[in-house]
Each structure stands twice: as C-alpha cells, then as structure tokens.
Amino acid sequence: MHILPKRFFLSDRHLPYWIILGLLMLLYTPLLLHWSEGWLNKSISIEHEYFSHGLIGLPFAVYLSWLNRERWQQLSHQVSPIESIAGLLLVLVGLLLYRGNLPDLINLSLPVILTGLCLWFKGLPGLRLEAFPLLLVFLAAPNSIPYLLAPYTLPLQQFIAGMAGFILLQLGMEVRVEQIYLFVNDRIVEVAPYCAGLKMLFTSFYVGLMLLYWTGVWQNRSKTNIFLAGILIISITANILRNTLLTFFHGTEMDQAFHWLHDGWGGDLYSAGMLGLLIVLIQAIDRWQSPIEAEPEPD
Incomplete structure (x- = not known):
C-alpha cells in the first residue's frame, strides 16, 4: 500500500500514482464510508460489526505507509516480469471481486488490489515493505468468518x-x-x-x-x-x-x-x-x- 512520496507534485514520473489513487478513491470511498458508518452506528450486520477494529486499524495502516514513503521511494523501479504479471493479475482479480454480487468478495477486493499494486510497482521488496499495513487492511475487511x-x-x-x-x-x-x-x-x-x-x-x-x-x-x-x-x-x-x-x-x-x-x-x-x-x-x-x-x- 503506497502513500504519495515527497516531491510527488514535481515529477511526471509519478503521474500513474495520481491516476491509480484517484481510481481507488472513486471505487472505495463509498465502501469505506459504508463500513465506518455501520461500525460507528452499529447499523451494519452483526458479523460485519465484528470488524469494527478497522476504525483504528485502517488509519494506522495509512500512517505506517506514510512512514515508509522514503524507503518505498528508494526501492528499485526495476521489477521482474513475473512480479509485474503477478501484481497485474492480482489487480484484475480484485476488480473482478469488486464487480461481483457478494458483499464479502467486494470487501476483500481492497486488500487484493493493494497487494497487487505493491507487486506491480515494486515487486517483492515493495510487498515486504508494506506487508504489515496490508495485513491490517485484510484483517479489517468484513467477511463471514464470525458466522x-x-x-x-x-x-x-x-x-x-x-x-x-x-x-x-x-x-x-x-x-x-x-x-x-x-x-x-x-x-x-x-x-x-x-x-x-x-x-x-x-x-x-x-x-x-x-x-x-x-x-x-x-x-x-x-x-x-x-x-x-x-x-x-x-x-x-x-x-x-x-x-x-x-x-x-x-x-x-x-x-x-x-x-x-x-x-x-x-x-x-x-x-x-x-x-x-x-x-x-x-x-x-x-x-x-x-x-x-x-x-x-x-x-
């Protein structure tokens, strides 16, 4: 999971990050608002209420990614074809999950897409760097495990x-x-x-x-x-x-x-x-x- 690095506004090289960030916000802002509103007002299903720890976990994941921004920027841009293909496939799988009709799969599409983006841009080093924030996002995505x-x-x-x-x-x-x-x-x-x-x-x-x-x-x-x-x-x-x-x-x-x-x-x-x-x-x-x-x- 990547947060915008310093001098982000000054380099055309970071244009893809802007585009992807905008798309992610367009796709997931309504979903994140739905989670937050349901957790705060207890208007979400009982099983999904079990994941209300996301109210503190998701902001913490973003904060950790922000702390990692310098190390992310220092990682090599040279990614092996296998890592790029694997990352792209995960992004496509995440989009398919998002387009599905099952709420649990829609919820899980967020960590899947974020994992794919880390692999796509920085390969395994990027995935290792953001492993814990990704874990927090995955464990906060509501699903039917409590049921x-x-x-x-x-x-x-x-x-x-x-x-x-x-x-x-x-x-x-x-x-x-x-x-x-x-x-x-x-x-x-x-x-x-x-x-x-x-x-x-x-x-x-x-x-x-x-x-x-x-x-x-x-x-x-x-x-x-x-x-x-x-x-x-x-x-x-x-x-x-x-x-x-x-x-x-x-x-x-x-x-x-x-x-x-x-x-x-x-x-x-x-x-x-x-x-x-x-x-x-x-x-x-x-x-x-x-x-x-x-x-x-x-x-």
Missing part, C-alpha cells in the same frame, strides 16, 4: 455461563445454570454465540498485533507468546465479568443498567477499558527481561 465460527463456540459459552453462575453464587444470589442459560429470580439470561466474547477476542488480537508492531516486541518470540496468552486471558476474563454483570442486572430487574452495558455506550466503555489493559500489559512485558536476556555476556 462460520459461531457454531463452534458452545464450549466457550458453557464455560462463561458456568463461571458467571459461580461468581453470582458467591455473592449470595440464587442462580441455576443449564448449559448456556442462567436462571435468576425467574428470569433467564442466555450466553448466546455472539455474547461469548468472540468480537472482543477479534478486536483484542487485532489491537495486540498493532501494539506488537509499534513497540517492536514482536521481534522477541518469548515476549510475543506471553503477550498473546495475556490477550486471551484478559479477553475471556473480561467477558466472564461482563456476562456476570449482565446476569445480575437482568435478574434484579435493573433493566436500564442491563441495556446500558449490553447494547449501549456502557459496552463500548467496557471494551475500551479492556483494550487499555493490553497497553499496560505490553508495556510491562516490554520492560521485563528474562533470565537469559539479563545474563551478562562473558568477558
């Missing part, structure tokens, strides 16, 4: 329901747990597939990738593994607590608080707090040194 995963979340739903019931029992409430259902004061709360924390797990790992790249922690395998494990633990724990609160609110007829946390801005605030914990976690991991790293080198 396909939903049937396999039953064990997670049962675990969350059981833990929420256990916590409420310790608080002195009469709770009965049956599979994914919690019964409190003749009221039922269901830990549905889309309430199992899959969305926050998607968002957490996406933001985690951004933090790993930004801090440079990804270069240390042990620290990366610890951080990814921490993301999983924080996400599941936060979702257990959220479902516990929802069950408490619903069972005690605090309906306003229930809706505030379930589908109001309280849920967004809760998610933001959880993502804030990821920043604290990676800062702690980044400062930590394993015994192997801390061992002084022999004289």
